[in-house]
Amino acid sequence: LARMADTLRLAVIPGDGIGQEVTVEALKVLAAVLDGSGHRVETTEYDLGARLYHRTGETLPDSVLEEVRGHDAILLGAIGDPSVPSGVLERGLLLKLRFALDHYVNLRPSKLFPGVPTPLADPGEIDFVVVREGTEGPYVGNGGAVRVGTPHEIATEVSVNTAFGVERVVRDGFARAAARPRKKLTLVHKHNVLVHAGHLWRRTVEAVAAEFPDVAVDYLHVDAATIFLVTDPSRFDVIVTDNLFGDILTDLAAAVTGGIGLAASGNVNPDRTTPSMFEPVHGTAPDIAGQQIADPTAAVLSVALLLDHLGLGDAAARVDAAVTADLARRAAGEVGARPTAAVGDALAAAVVA
Amino acid sequence: LARMADTLRLAVIPGDGIGQEVTVEALKVLAAVLDGSGHRVETTEYDLGARLYHRTGETLPDSVLEEVRGHDAILLGAIGDPSVPSGVLERGLLLKLRFALDHYVNLRPSKLFPGVPTPLADPGEIDFVVVREGTEGPYVGNGGAVRVGTPHEIATEVSVNTAFGVERVVRDGFARAAARPRKKLTLVHKHNVLVHAGHLWRRTVEAVAAEFPDVAVDYLHVDAATIFLVTDPSRFDVIVTDNLFGDILTDLAAAVTGGIGLAASGNVNPDRTTPSMFEPVHGTAPDIAGQQIADPTAAVLSVALLLDHLGLGDAAARVDAAVTADLARRAAGEVGARPTAAVGDALAAAVVA
Ligand SMILES: CC(C)[C@H](C(=O)O)[C@@H](O)C(=O)O
Ligand SMILES: CC(C)[C@H](C(=O)O)[C@@H](O)C(=O)O
Numbered sequence: 001l002a003r004m005a006d007t008l009r010l011a012v013i014p015g016d017g018i019g020q021e022v023t024v025e026a027l028k029v030l031a032a033v034l035d036g037s038g039h040r041v042e043t044t045e046y047d048l049g050a051r052l053y054h055r056t057g058e059t060l061p062d063s064v065l066e067e068v069r070g071h072d073a074i075l076l077g078a079i080g081d082p083s084v085p086s087g088v089l090e091r092g093l094l095l096k097l098r099f100a101l102d103h104y105v106n107l108r109p110s111k112l113f114p115g116v117p118t119p120l121a122d123p124g125e126i127d128f129v130v131v132r133e134g135t136e137g138p139y140v141g142n143g144g145a146v147r148v149g150t151p152h153e154i155a156t157e158v159s160v161n162t163a164f165g166v167e168r169v170v171r172d173g174f175a176r177a178a179a180r181p182r183k184k185l186t187l188v189h190k191h192n193v194l195v196h197a198g199h200l201w202r203r204t205v206e207a208v209a210a211e212f213p214d215v216a217v218d219y220l221h222v223d224a225a226t227i228f229l230v231t232d233p234s235r236f237d238v239i240v241t242d243n244l245f246g247d248i249l250t251d252l253a254a255a256v257t258g259g260i261g262l263a264a265s266g267n268v269n270p271d272r273t274t275p276s277m278f279e280p281v282h283g284t285a286p287d288i289a290g291q292q293i294a295d296p297t298a299a300v301l302s303v304a305l306l307l308d309h310l311g312l313g314d315a316a317a318r319v320d321a322a323v324t325a326d327l328a329r330r331a332a333g334e335v336g337a338r339p340t341a342a343v344g345d346a347l348a349a350a351v352v353a
Numbered sequence: 354l355a356r357m358a359d360t361l362r363l364a365v366i367p368g369d370g371i372g373q374e375v376t377v378e379a380l381k382v383l384a385a386v387l388d389g390s391g392h393r394v395e396t397t398e399y400d401l402g403a404r405l406y407h408r409t410g411e412t413l414p415d416s417v418l419e420e421v422r423g424h425d426a427i428l429l430g431a432i433g434d435p436s437v438p439s440g441v442l443e444r445g446l447l448l449k450l451r452f453a454l455d456h457y458v459n460l461r462p463s464k465l466f467p468g469v470p471t472p473l474a475d476p477g478e479i480d481f482v483v484v485r486e487g488t489e490g491p492y493v494g495n496g497g498a499v500r501v502g503t504p505h506e507i508a509t510e511v512s513v514n515t516a517f518g519v520e521r522v523v524r525d526g527f528a529r530a531a532a533r534p535r536k537k538l539t540l541v542h543k544h545n546v547l548v549h550a551g552h553l554w555r556r557t558v559e560a561v562a563a564e565f566p567d568v569a570v571d572y573l574h575v576d577a578a579t580i581f582l583v584t585d586p587s588r589f590d591v592i593v594t595d596n597l598f599g600d601i602l603t604d605l606a607a608a609v610t611g612g613i614g615l616a617a618s619g620n621v622n623p624d625r626t627t628p629s630m631f632e633p634v635h636g637t638a639p640d641i642a643g644q645q646i647a648d649p650t651a652a653v654l655s656v657a658l659l660l661d662h663l664g665l666g667d668a669a670a671r672v673d674a675a676v677t678a679d680l681a682r683r684a685a686g687e688v689g690a691r692p693t694a695a696v697g698d699a700l701a702a703a704v705v706a
Contacts, residue, residue: 080545086555087548095546119583121474138491138512143549149556153516155549159491163506190597192433193448195440196496196508202439203502223604230472230583230608244543248601251576255583 008034008041008310011071011275013097016049016089017284018294018340019077025296025344026075029322030303032348033315044071048093050081059092065100073306074101074277077299078284091141098134101274103267104165105172106132106243107305108250108281110233113324115331116258120230126257128236129180131173132246134267136165137197139243161197161242166204172270173240174212184237185209186218188225188245201242226252233257254281261294262327264301266309276309278302292339297323300347315351322350361387361394361663364424364628366450369402369442370637371647371693372430378649378697379428382675383656385701386668397424401446403434412445418453426659427454427630430652431637444494451487454627456620457518458525459485459596460658461603461634463586466677468684469611473583479610481589482533484526485599487620489518490550492596514550514595519557525623526593527565537590538562539571541578541598554595579605586610607634614647615680617654619662629662631655645692650676653700668704675703 010030014023030041046064053059068074079094098106112118112126136159143157170187177185187205191198202219209217220228222245228235229252241249254263263281280298288294301323307316326346329335338346363383367376383394399417406412421427432447451459465471465479489512496510523540530538540558544551555572562570573581575598581588582605594602607616616634633651641647654676660669679699682688691699 086545086551090545091548119474120472122472138510139546141548143512143547145549145553147516148553151516151520153553155514155553157491157512157514157547157550159496159510159512161508161510163500163504167504190600192439192443193492193597193600194496194510195444196498197510198439200498200501200506200508223600226579226601226605227608227613230605231612244546247543247546247576248579252579252583252605255580259584260580 006039008039008073009071010041010043011068011074012043012045013048013074014045014077015079015284016081017078017286017289019049019079019284021290021292021294021340022280022296022299023075023077025340025347026299026303028344028348029300029319029351033307033318033351033353036353037315039312049079049089050084053084053089059089060096065097068097069101069274071275073275073310075303075306076277076279078280078282080284082286095139095141097277098267101267101277102269103134103277104169105266105268105270106134106246107266107268108132108246108253109264109305110250110253110257112257113262113327115328116262118256118258120233120256123256124232124234126233128233128239128253129176130239130241130246130250130253131169131176132241132250133165133169133243136161137243159194159197159242159244161200163200163204166201167208170201170204170208170240173238174208174215177215177238178212180237182237183214184216184218186220186225186236186239188220188222188239188241188249190222190245192221197242205240222248225249229253229256250281260298262297262301264298264305266302266305268309276306278306278309292341293337294340296340296344297326300344318351318353319347322347325350359392361392361426362424363394363396364421364427365396365398366401366427367398367430368432368637369434370431370639370642372402372432372637374643374645374647374693375633375649375652376428376430378693378700379652379656381697381701382653382672382704386660386671386704386706389706390668392665402432402442403437406437406442412442413449418449421450422454422627424628426628426663428655428659429630429632431633431635433637435639448492448494450630451620454620454630455622456487456630457522458619458621458623459487459599460619460621461485461599461606462617462658463603463606463610465610466615466680468681469615471609471611473586473609476609477585477587479586481586481606482529482591483599483603483606484522484529484591484593485603486518486522486594486596489514490596512547512550512595512597514553516553516557519554520561523554523557523561523593526591527561527568530568530591531565533590535590536567537569537571539573539578539589539592541573541575541592541594541602543575543598545574550595558593575601578602582606582609603634613651615650615654617651617658619655619658621662629659631659645694646690647693649693649697650679653697671704671706672700675700678703
């Protein structure tokens, strides 16, 4: 998987709710941007999510996981439905994919595109990336409960952090910071309370920093980081943080950069021993699903991350440029509310080389 | 401690950094508002924090904790200093007080006072209160590390949640919601990932809701809650949440309501078997300490919470009104930057009955 062959074998998991609709548009744009490039896309679609669960009780059959593993990359729409008990699809499908495929870098860029409305009065320039750890922390599923449903119930959740796991994601964060013009890395944690995990993160950042003398290093407690995300988001360049803090910070970051409808993500295995998975940050939005009113932009931007990961930087840049132009047209009032497919059509037309 | 006697025995812990300066002003306002009320304040000051730690290596001697326990309430400035290893004062003093005195309700109102600048372009009316659990969750200090400093280090943090602990804080949240005009309670957690702890919280809210049929109940994942705090903060009335999520949400809430300089908090034991503790949400701000430029408003508003807790609602309302008026004068440009003591003087003059 070091570099993409002529044929990109893509596993597609549209999932639930608006995941279905936005994935169609993302694939449309992917096909368009690769048209004439000599690269072709071969997709295998996997019908995972609420429907499969209701039909069979399964979330991610082992055989499907093994098939998915044989692909070059995965495109995912969104997972989750109110008809399924909370946690079943999240833990049994989405997180299972991230963990089984060792997606230890959950990459979430936050950029305020020109003209995009933001809830902030004075946003300044916002362009940072969160490198969220993806395979450890409070997400490991190492919790339990006893005496459930009694007045003596005890429920625990264990955050597991290893030197191995922290170091590899911290090193990835530094490498990304070193490759960016501002070369700044901010560690976000809560080491004054979560002293064991926090100090492991802190010591690791200090140690890896020695390998990246050009990168300026900064630290914020997670509570303070949320303040700066609304008062001075320009201060951030690369944020490296754990799985749960990263979940929280990236939704907030999406909100200040125009909303979850524009936020893309990559669940990346930088070692390329498994396919990486690209998905919008947004959820399944069951309230608007099936109505062709969801904005597919986040899914399309996830395709840009996918192309970048596969070494097709030019194609990724064309997708980014098409989105930037489309958002500018919205800001200028040149286009109004469009069906999901119309946004996809416009972007697909715009990315052609 | 059910109701305040004529003499309020107040333990005062100014702490570190600007904690020292803001506490002086808070006490000034407290004395002024009770002047002529028949209530008098008897303060015992405890010099805890970085200085004690450097002198003796102690953070909270048992004998001091026992003395503090004998008071009606505690006023705290702020704790923490860069000269002390991270976590030592936080865990050994601040959290030790909260845990030892069973402050299970960490009460944090968020209100956008008229005229106060906010980073939000269109804030709307903001007036909610976060009921943050104070004695459980990831804050219990139930973590550890093995093979520290080696490539095989493992560090864990355990979030402990009990039916007993969750139920009492949830019930407090419902009681507060029932007493407010909008009567709405939002549970914030992450039960799709932290399934054991999250489902305990969720089931508890469902069960207690039956006792409060007038209160509308809502649920948000913590990541989504951060989005609404910047896109639609008016939707919140009472938020009930765990210790760590509450820490994060209340700093963000402070940011959108004019900053951490205005955010007050109470560490409350509603059972009144121990003294409750009132403190500004802000930290010690070592960079501006000792310069008389810190805003004492958050400490003064913490005094209002203290008075309310002691059943002196009228006095509390006078403090609130004085702060509201002072903030309006700032907004109108009638007062500029003033030394910390001048703000305290102005508020003290304004609260006199
Ligand atoms: C759906 C949920 C399990 C997931 C997460 O918490 O990681 C989502 O919020 C995200 O950020 O991708
Ligand atoms: C100083 C720190 C331990 C504390 C906390 O995390 O509770 C602070 O952030 C707060 O919110 O009071």
